[in-house]
Amino acid sequence: MDYLQSTVERISRWSVYFCGALLLGCVGLITFEVVGRKLFNHSLLAVEELSGYALAISVAWGISYTLLQKGHIRIDALYVHLPAPLRRILDVAALLALALVFGTLVWHASGVLHESLRLGAKASTPLATPLWIPQSLWLAGLGFFCLCVFMLLARAAQLILRGDFAGLEREIGAHNTEQEVEFELAAERERNQASNISGDR
Template sequence: MMRGLAVLARSGLWFGGALILLSAVLIGIDVFLRKVFVVSIGGADELAGYALAIGTVWALGATLLDRGHIRIDSLYMLLPAPIRIVLDFVGLILLVGFFALVFWHGLGVFEQSWVSHSRSQSALETPLVIPQAIWLIGLAMFLLVGAALFVAALGRVVRGDRAGVAGLIGTRSAAEDVAEEVRAAERRR
């Protein structure tokens, strides 16, 4: 199950990255047209805003699986393993819980947009349910990944696999970061 979610999350990461890249290209073209021909692509900033919001949430799941979310670990590494595991679970619960609240409130905004047929206040007049739905799907994917990660980590706790828990939800160590960079450099050769 985790492999399937990892593939889904990695696909979401690529989708989000492609959206952000396309928005950067669109803004570059718009800036060029404004400077050279004194014309503008109407709505480029609006589309870029949607791309940034959607791209960000679609990347959250892959970042969670890669243990790439930022945590302050100054004291963390000095604590005994059982306390670190508890803190890892607390951190995961708080992160996923926060985004569950964002998702819940986002559903309310989506529902209001749907009922009132809301459109953006730009020349594009984008029906807001379209970017909101894509954004909510990305958030739902993140919540699914977070819940599955919690269950998998809990299973490892029950089996007594502390190293496995740390590998799933713990803070990445400097040694792990260095090893990852070395592997990436070797793949580029």
């Protein structure tokens, strides 16, 4: 389980770099498009299409890292005042709800991809992009997110069976104020170390 978790976390970290590069590429294309229209009266025609694909793919892959880092927004005004056992039940219920919603989404998305492959569907744009290409990348990201959710559920079950409820709260519970502060301090230390290394070079 620990090996699977570390592997999934490593893949999710690299997927964030991929998403960032994808979005930066979109920014470059959009900038080139705006400048080209303004100065040369020329348009690339495909920027909007490619940007749409990039956004969908980057969201699908980025949500896994956000989940593992507990970065998704939680409305915890009531949550923080509840007894610890009830908080743990809600944390597990939230993961089960994610598994249900995204499992359904992956099921239907795989049907869409299958249909695109069967029909040889292409985008009705100047690029005429074969739709299976962006759809398969999007589906892979959603599938990886489901894997992350099921891994966390398995980890939660393991901790519950051990009776390690403090570990359960630490693994899947929402950050409390002290944890948020510690997280920000750790991030600041990492940024300082990175700047010191670049300064030494």
